Amino acid sequence: xxLFLILLIYIYSTTYCQExxxxxxxxxxxxxxxxxxxxxxxxxxxxxxxxxxKGSYCPMYPSCSEYGRLxxxxxxxxxxxxxxxxxxRCSHDLENYDVIxxxxxxxxxxxxx
Amino acid sequence: MNQIRxxxxxxxxxxxxxxxxxxxxxxxxxxxxxxxxxxxxxxxEYQRANVIYPKNEYYIQNQVxxxxxxxxxxxxxxxxxxxxxILEKTPNHWNSIFEVPFTYQLMNNFSxxxxxxxxxxxxxxxxxxxxxxxxxxCNHFALMEVDSSKLFFNTxxxxxxxxxxxxxxxxxxxFESIKHFDYKKAKYFNMLFPGxxxxxxxxxxxxxxxxxxxxxxxxxxIVTKKNQYAIGTLFGGLFFSGFYLGSIYxxxxxxxxxMKNLYKKYFDKLIFDYHY
Numbered sequence: 001x002x003l004f005l006i007l008l009i010y011i012y013s014t015t016y017c018q019e020x021x022x023x024x025x026x027x028x029x030x031x032x033x034x035x036x037x038x039x040x041x042x043x044x045x046x047x048x049x050x051x052x053x054k055g056s057y058c059p060m061y062p063s064c065s066e067y068g069r070l071x072x073x074x075x076x077x078x079x080x081x082x083x084x085x086x087x088x089r090c091s092h093d094l095e096n097y098d099v100i101x102x103x104x105x106x107x108x109x110x111x112x113x
Numbered sequence: 114m115n116q117i118r119x120x121x122x123x124x125x126x127x128x129x130x131x132x133x134x135x136x137x138x139x140x141x142x143x144x145x146x147x148x149x150x151x152x153x154x155x156x157x158e159y160q161r162a163n164v165i166y167p168k169n170e171y172y173i174q175n176q177v178x179x180x181x182x183x184x185x186x187x188x189x190x191x192x193x194x195x196x197x198x199i200l201e202k203t204p205n206h207w208n209s210i211f212e213v214p215f216t217y218q219l220m221n222n223f224s225x226x227x228x229x230x231x232x233x234x235x236x237x238x239x240x241x242x243x244x245x246x247x248x249x250x251c252n253h254f255a256l257m258e259v260d261s262s263k264l265f266f267n268t269x270x271x272x273x274x275x276x277x278x279x280x281x282x283x284x285x286x287x288f289e290s291i292k293h294f295d296y297k298k299a300k301y302f303n304m305l306f307p308g309x310x311x312x313x314x315x316x317x318x319x320x321x322x323x324x325x326x327x328x329x330x331x332x333x334x335i336v337t338k339k340n341q342y343a344i345g346t347l348f349g350g351l352f353f354s355g356f357y358l359g360s361i362y363x364x365x366x367x368x369x370x371x372m373k374n375l376y377k378k379y380f381d382k383l384i385f386d387y388h389y
């Protein structure tokens with residue numbers, strides 16, 4: 001039963017994202033390893049739906065979800081670890097980051113390397 | 114803007130074509146543009162001098178000035194290329210031998226700067242070698258090789274540079290006395306206790322958030338495991354592992370970043386107000 005539920009969630013998430021035309025990286029997502037796909041879909045889902053509803057403001061540039069997307073696209077599985085690290089650091093000890101202006105607003109630069 | 118262009122077309126271009134300036138006058142105009150920091154106009158004038166009088170005695174000097182204009186405008190590659198063409202003709206031209214590594218240093222390409230100095234050291238006369246060693250010492254510091262940097266500073270005998278060297282050795286001593294961040298320590302601290310590595314890196318807020326988040330997910334994993342709730346254990350375990358590995362990686366990277374910034378800060382102090 002539990003296994004079935006996990007499978008159902010996974011199948012739903014993959015088919016859902018395929019049906020809803022994800023503009024930028026749909027072709028890219030198809031090319032990444034199967035194990036990393038759910039992480040990418042989760043980020044896409046957050047960016048397209050949850051983020052908009054939540055209307056949150058990330059003081060860092062790029063935002064955490066964008067950082068995750070970039071990190072995973074660059075580093076694959078290692079990018080997921082980097083994303084977790086970023087979630088730890090987000091909005092804390094900001095004096096350690098360079099300040100930039102993005103869309104007229106002050107942001108703290110922290111790009112995935 | 115358009116009016117300026119029309120004025121240039123009507124007056125400036127014909128004056129270039131039909132002018133009968135002698136070389137000194139053109140260079141004088143170019144120098145005045147250079148001194149007024151109008152580098153684009155200065156480049157045009159220096160080039161005009163070299164085109165009209167290709168065998169003039171100031172040819173190389175004009176090329177050097179063009180390269181300096183490019184450097185001051187931030188076009189470092191162009192500047193280096195011009196100096197390299199000068200060095201092809203006159204391998205011992207001091208200005209170019211100094212300017213190329215200096216420009217590489219401005220580009221933060223310290224290893225290339227050192228490589229150039231190493232290859233061209235033999236062409237420099239003894240009195241000027243110390244200026245290059247000074248650059249090399251600064252490069253070694255920027256490359257995080259503090260001992261080499263100190264060693265090279267101590268080999269400089271030039272009296273004019275002595276004040277600068279004393280000041281720089283003091284800056285290096287100050288750098289050595291401040292707290293350094295070892296990335297291995299930061300990593301291992303985070304392995305042993307959640308967030309301890311961040312505490313070592315003076316990042317208190319991140320330490321608290323790491324401790325809180327990792328404890329939460331570890332607790333969730335243990336409780337769900339006790340209650341035999343497999344999905345909860347799976348997700349709790351996944352998130353705990355992710356955050357745990359992430360914090361280890363993050364502490365290591367941040368220690369490196371902090372050290373790099375520290376070196377950059379002190380490197381800026383080293384080269385501040387250095388003129389050859």
